[in-house]
Amino acid sequence: MSAAARDAAALDESDPLAAYRARFVGTEDPGILYLDGNSLGRPVRDLPERLTRFVEHEWGERLIRGWDEGWFDQPLTLGDRLGRVVLGAAPGQTIVGDSTTVSLYKLIRAALAAQPGRRTIVVDRGNFPTDRYVVQGIAAECGASIAWLDPDPASGVTVDDVRGVLTGDTAAVVLSHVAYRSGYVADVPGISAAAHEAGALVVWDLCHSVGALPIRLDEWGVDFATGCTYKYLNGGPGSPAFLYVSAELIERASQPIQGWMGARDPFVMGPDYAPADGIRRFVSGTPPVFAMLPMVAMLDLIEEAGIDAIRAKSLALTGLAIELSDELLAPRGATLATPREPALRGGHITVDHPAFPELIATLWRAGVIPDFRRPDGIRLGLSPLSTSFAEVDMGVRRIAAELAAATT
Amino acid sequence: MSAAARDAAALDESDPLAAYRARFVGTEDPGILYLDGNSLGRPVRDLPERLTRFVEHEWGERLIRGWDEGWFDQPLTLGDRLGRVVLGAAPGQTIVGDSTTVSLYKLIRAALAAQPGRRTIVVDRGNFPTDRYVVQGIAAECGASIAWLDPDPASGVTVDDVRGVLTGDTAAVVLSHVAYRSGYVADVPGISAAAHEAGALVVWDLCHSVGALPIRLDEWGVDFATGCTYKYLNGGPGSPAFLYVSAELIERASQPIQGWMGARDPFVMGPDYAPADGIRRFVSGTPPVFAMLPMVAMLDLIEEAGIDAIRAKSLALTGLAIELSDELLAPRGATLATPREPALRGGHITVDHPAFPELIATLWRAGVIPDFRRPDGIRLGLSPLSTSFAEVDMGVRRIAAELAAATT
Numbered sequence: 001m002s003a004a005a006r007d008a009a010a011l012d013e014s015d016p017l018a019a020y021r022a023r024f025v026g027t028e029d030p031g032i033l034y035l036d037g038n039s040l041g042r043p044v045r046d047l048p049e050r051l052t053r054f055v056e057h058e059w060g061e062r063l064i065r066g067w068d069e070g071w072f073d074q075p076l077t078l079g080d081r082l083g084r085v086v087l088g089a090a091p092g093q094t095i096v097g098d099s100t101t102v103s104l105y106k107l108i109r110a111a112l113a114a115q116p117g118r119r120t121i122v123v124d125r126g127n128f129p130t131d132r133y134v135v136q137g138i139a140a141e142c143g144a145s146i147a148w149l150d151p152d153p154a155s156g157v158t159v160d161d162v163r164g165v166l167t168g169d170t171a172a173v174v175l176s177h178v179a180y181r182s183g184y185v186a187d188v189p190g191i192s193a194a195a196h197e198a199g200a201l202v203v204w205d206l207c208h209s210v211g212a213l214p215i216r217l218d219e220w221g222v223d224f225a226t227g228c229t230y231k232y233l234n235g236g237p238g239s240p241a242f243l244y245v246s247a248e249l250i251e252r253a254s255q256p257i258q259g260w261m262g263a264r265d266p267f268v269m270g271p272d273y274a275p276a277d278g279i280r281r282f283v284s285g286t287p288p289v290f291a292m293l294p295m296v297a298m299l300d301l302i303e304e305a306g307i308d309a310i311r312a313k314s315l316a317l318t319g320l321a322i323e324l325s326d327e328l329l330a331p332r333g334a335t336l337a338t339p340r341e342p343a344l345r346g347g348h349i350t351v352d353h354p355a356f357p358e359l360i361a362t363l364w365r366a367g368v369i370p371d372f373r374r375p376d377g378i379r380l381g382l383s384p385l386s387t388s389f390a391e392v393d394m395g396v397r398r399i400a401a402e403l404a405a406a407t408t
Numbered sequence: 409m410s411a412a413a414r415d416a417a418a419l420d421e422s423d424p425l426a427a428y429r430a431r432f433v434g435t436e437d438p439g440i441l442y443l444d445g446n447s448l449g450r451p452v453r454d455l456p457e458r459l460t461r462f463v464e465h466e467w468g469e470r471l472i473r474g475w476d477e478g479w480f481d482q483p484l485t486l487g488d489r490l491g492r493v494v495l496g497a498a499p500g501q502t503i504v505g506d507s508t509t510v511s512l513y514k515l516i517r518a519a520l521a522a523q524p525g526r527r528t529i530v531v532d533r534g535n536f537p538t539d540r541y542v543v544q545g546i547a548a549e550c551g552a553s554i555a556w557l558d559p560d561p562a563s564g565v566t567v568d569d570v571r572g573v574l575t576g577d578t579a580a581v582v583l584s585h586v587a588y589r590s591g592y593v594a595d596v597p598g599i600s601a602a603a604h605e606a607g608a609l610v611v612w613d614l615c616h617s618v619g620a621l622p623i624r625l626d627e628w629g630v631d632f633a634t635g636c637t638y639k640y641l642n643g644g645p646g647s648p649a650f651l652y653v654s655a656e657l658i659e660r661a662s663q664p665i666q667g668w669m670g671a672r673d674p675f676v677m678g679p680d681y682a683p684a685d686g687i688r689r690f691v692s693g694t695p696p697v698f699a700m701l702p703m704v705a706m707l708d709l710i711e712e713a714g715i716d717a718i719r720a721k722s723l724a725l726t727g728l729a730i731e732l733s734d735e736l737l738a739p740r741g742a743t744l745a746t747p748r749e750p751a752l753r754g755g756h757i758t759v760d761h762p763a764f765p766e767l768i769a770t771l772w773r774a775g776v777i778p779d780f781r782r783p784d785g786i787r788l789g790l791s792p793l794s795t796s797f798a799e800v801d802m803g804v805r806r807i808a809a810e811l812a813a814a815t816t
Binding site for chain 1: 433434437440442444447448450451455456459460463464467468469471472473474475479505506507508509510513533536537538540541542544545546549636638643644645646647648649664665666667668669671674675676677678679680681692693694695696697698699702772777779781782
């Protein structure tokens with residue numbers, strides 16, 4: 001038994017969160033090593049019961065009355081709960097609904113609208129495609145310019161990088177808290193403060209951090225934020241995103257997709273749109289109440305475990321993965337694309353090797369399931385409550401064995 | 409027993425679709441008379457099993473591999489199925505995702521973008537608030553004008569009404585197939601042809617018709633259409649909308665919310681957004697796969713029953729409701745806000761009476777559940793597969809009894 005394997009066993013034994021693993025569907029199957037919880041979290045085990053209860057009672061018995069009995073406010077009540085449990089946001093600033101893409105669109109448009117006279121959007125080339133594509137679309141339609149950041153891909157955007165491009169024309173800075181490929185953790189309070197000094201607003205994408213890292217949106221002075229809920233919030237494929245607007249901005253902010261549900265008096269159905277008071281003005285269509293159910297099951301577990309304990313386990317999981325990568329993958333030419341310093345590392349790591357593009361299909365067929373990110377990265381996304389240290393240990397060993405077979 | 413009551417019993421006995429009622433959750437409860445299937449359809453009875461299977465197998469076992477095994481194409485494959493079963497659309501023109509509000513936004517923006525030099529949008533004051541509010545938002549941001557139609561609220565928009573406002577500046581006509589309040593059925597092919605003659609495009613809202621009336625989008629020459637799936641498609645609270653673009657327009661159409669999933673090669677994650685070929689370019693964010701499950705259960709039933717049989721029962725249900733309203737509500741001063749001619753009537757009827765605003769809470773508490781629409785309408789939305797004639801009969805009698813108590 002290698003040092004790392006002994007570590008894995010010992011780490012599972014002393015893991016205060018170990019018991020949570022059994023509360024997810026599929027974790028009892030030894031044939032699956034799941035290393036992609038940051039693309040799609042596993043379902044919580046009691047979810048089928050919750051869904052049955054919802055279908056048979058809340059929906060099936062209460063029927064349309066459900067809208068008066070909680071559903072209408074569900075984007076706000078669940079938003080407030082996300083604010084409390086994982087976002088560090090006081091009530092009244094967060095809603096759930098739409099996709100991350102649509103939320104980004106609304107927020108960046110809102111940022112531009114709040115900044116008359118400023119027409120430049122800062123975004124980095126390493127950001128997730130959706131963020132870049134949304135910015136490109138908005139720039140084209142609004143006649144805005146894009147100031148591209150081009151940070152070292154192995155790390156990420158720094159305060160100095162951002163300071164270097166801020167001008168009196170910068171309306172908004174659009175960045176990710178945790179980089180989707182490298183896992184680099186951006187300095188959200190530092191960058192937000194730098195943007196504010198230059199009179200710009202910030203839009204943070206929290207897709208790869210929410211549920212894995214402590215977030216303090218209010219304390220960090222964030223203006224706008226959004227993120228998906230199917231990664232570390234285990235909301236299921238395509239679950240709705242959340243959207244945050246700081247209390248200070250809400251009442252003067254506007255968004256372009258004006259629907260019934262974001263209007264001041266929806267049931268009056270008046271002739272002209274007037275935005276609702278508060279964060280509800282960021283709601284557009286009918287809230288996806290049914291689609292919110294899986295994430296609620298996960299939020300229960302996160303609240304019980306506590307986000308600080310989750311972060312501690314996350315760092316131990318990625319630390320073990322790095323140790324194993326150094327021991328087993330690096331000797332075959334693989335390189336770590338993720339910061340080694342714990343404070344700069346999100347919930348996943350990426351390891352690059354030219355042979356990886358060929359290996360991924362074989363690994364998946366064998367039940368070893370990391371993700372792949374171009375050009376040649378294997379990404380290990382280690383969802384803290386559902387992943388064991390043994391799973392990481394066995395997973396990296398299987399990747400090493402396939403790499404050995406492919407490179408000898 | 410009155411004539412109408414005898415009719416109800418006889419109609420249930422001879423109803424070829426009567427057996428479907430048992431296939432919905434809650435229909436066994438005699439304490440609930442559900443007359444609001446056009447706001448929220450009942451859940452299909454086997455939905456809990458389907459959801460459990462999805463959570464435990466498709467999601468829980470296949471995990472991220474699900475995206476390669478069907479989920480990625482799910483907006484298109486389910487769209488094609490909607491096209492075949494309820495929309496009269498050939499494959500490759502329909503997707504599922506987003507809310508109706510967001511879909512309307514994309515489509516109206518697409519219509520404007522496809523009509524350079526034309527800056528007027530036609531919409532009617534009787535249209536659902538979301539349609540009007542989305543148009544108002546787009547007009548403001550794009551510098552477009554609105555040409556308001558003001559049809560008789562008891563009927564709806566006619567070909568002549570539309571002809572009366574069309575000009576060489578008209579870019580798009582935004583109307584509903586079935587009016588949300590009166591239930592009036594617009595002449596989709598006639599109005600679309602009139603718009604086309606004037607060089608304008610049409611955007612049809614099908615929220616109140618899809619699943620209850622036969623629709624022939626391709627045959628009718630419709631350019632753009634959208635609609636929700638939680639009414640007669642029983643998709644559950646806040647289920648995703650569908651979006652249709654005619655084959656002729658897709659390749660030259662563009663929409664403003666550019667996400668990863670609508671890009672040409674999403675997994676290349678290239679530097680610049682290029683729209684995917686075909687209808688996929690109208691996808692923005694990650695498809696709401698989990699949220700699509702309930703409507704699939706309903707589509708199975710609709711396909712089995714056939715939309716023509718469903719329409720026949722729908723007309724019989726609303727016909728009985730009108731007969732009962734004439735017999736029991738009209739003598740107390742209630743007036744029918746819905747066309748009597750079957751061809752002009754959707755799947756619901758609305759009856760107005762000044763006392764109705766006060767009655768609705770009492771009715772709901774008593775398990776008699778119609779909808780209410782300002783200023784004083786009770787709307788009966790009679791979902792054909794889950795509603796019995798006896799339910800309509802008892803429901804209207806209970807409304808009549810409450811009205812009698814309130815007006816004597």
